[in-house]
Amino acid sequence: MKVLLDVDPGVDDAMMLLLALGNQSIDVLGITTVCGNVGILKATENALKITAAAGSQVAVYRGASRPLSGKCMHATGIHGQDGLGDSHLPKPMNKPERTKAAQAISEMAENQRLSIVATGPLTNIAMFLDSYPDMAKRIERIFLMGGVYCPKSTGNVTPFAEFNFYCDPEAADRVMASGIEIVAAGLDVTMDGRCAVDCSMLAKMRGIKTAKASTACKIISNPVSRQSIFHLHDVFALFAMLHPEIFESRTCRVRVETAGKQRGRSIASFGIGNIKVLSKVNAEMFQEKLLRGLS
Numbered sequence: 001m002k003v004l005l006d007v008d009p010g011v012d013d014a015m016m017l018l019l020a021l022g023n024q025s026i027d028v029l030g031i032t033t034v035c036g037n038v039g040i041l042k043a044t045e046n047a048l049k050i051t052a053a054a055g056s057q058v059a060v061y062r063g064a065s066r067p068l069s070g071k072c073m074h075a076t077g078i079h080g081q082d083g084l085g086d087s088h089l090p091k092p093m094n095k096p097e098r099t100k101a102a103q104a105i106s107e108m109a110e111n112q113r114l115s116i117v118a119t120g121p122l123t124n125i126a127m128f129l130d131s132y133p134d135m136a137k138r139i140e141r142i143f144l145m146g147g148v149y150c151p152k153s154t155g156n157v158t159p160f161a162e163f164n165f166y167c168d169p170e171a172a173d174r175v176m177a178s179g180i181e182i183v184a185a186g187l188d189v190t191m192d193g194r195c196a197v198d199c200s201m202l203a204k205m206r207g208i209k210t211a212k213a214s215t216a217c218k219i220i221s222n223p224v225s226r227q228s229i230f231h232l233h234d235v236f237a238l239f240a241m242l243h244p245e246i247f248e249s250r251t252c253r254v255r256v257e258t259a260g261k262q263r264g265r266s267i268a269s270f271g272i273g274n275i276k277v278l279s280k281v282n283a284e285m286f287q288e289k290l291l292r293g294l295s
């Protein structure tokens with residue numbers, strides 16, 4: 001499977017990248033960055049730091065520096081000033097490609113159908129669809145982290161809105177209405193504490209003597225000590241692609257509120273549609289895949 005990773009690293013984006021890069025069951029063609037947890041320059045530098053730490057040659061393409069409308073909000077309170085848990089990983093030697101994200105996505109999709117793992121605001125994907133409308137059919141499936149779909153669950157920016165959809169609701173609505181097959185991991189599953197990193201999971205990670213596990217521990221140890229638990233929202237999107245058997249999902253259509261008090265709210269109509277939203281996770285299997293992916 002040919003895969004593009006669209007990210008706003010971010011600690012959980014970084015964990016997703018470490019698990020994806022070098023995974024033998026997928027062929028990662030590229031990484032595109034988007035403003036979200038941090039600004040675009042820092043998100044791009046962080047993606048380069050992670051590819052370097054993973055010993056990966058995968059190209060990094062800089063993407064949108066702001067949402068389709070409005071301004072970018074950041075989450076350095078959660079992800080640290082450097083966006084990677086204040087781990088201060090070495091400055092990367094490698095540079096981003098000159099091609100911008102939307103064009104890079106079109107070039108990757110030119111020769112083969114492309115699957116996308118999107119774990120930040122969906123600005124790059126929306127810009128790709130708007131700039132290359134005839135290429136939507138070249139996208140096999142999008143596995144994304146975003147939204148919240150169970151009526152009993154609440155957002156993490158406002159009671160209605162999850163961060164990625166709140167940052168760029170227009171882009172989220174555009175992608176969800178595109179007709180492309182989508183698997184969405186919303187907060188209703190990604191906030192499952194059994195799949196988060198707490199001190200006991202961190203201790204297990206420290207016991208794995210690989211470069212990937214060591215980098216993961218460097219990135220996540222400060223957030224875990226500061227917040228006692230760190231949710232791996234973005235890893236759910238990757239595992240939905242790599243390990244679909246550990247999830248249950250529900251079929252629906254989704255629209256996203258773009259203005260007013262409920263800006264960024266994901267509104268699901270269940271029963272029909274091209275979108276599967278994750279509804280349950282086998283937590284034991286999730287933990288096992290996480291530790292094995294770092295080994």
Ligand code: RIB
Binds near residue numbers: 012120163
């Ligand atoms: O709401 C969680 C999402 O917002 C995750 O993707 C996290 O990295 C932030 O981007």
Ligand code: CA
Binds near residue numbers: 007008012234
């Ligand atoms: Ca993210």
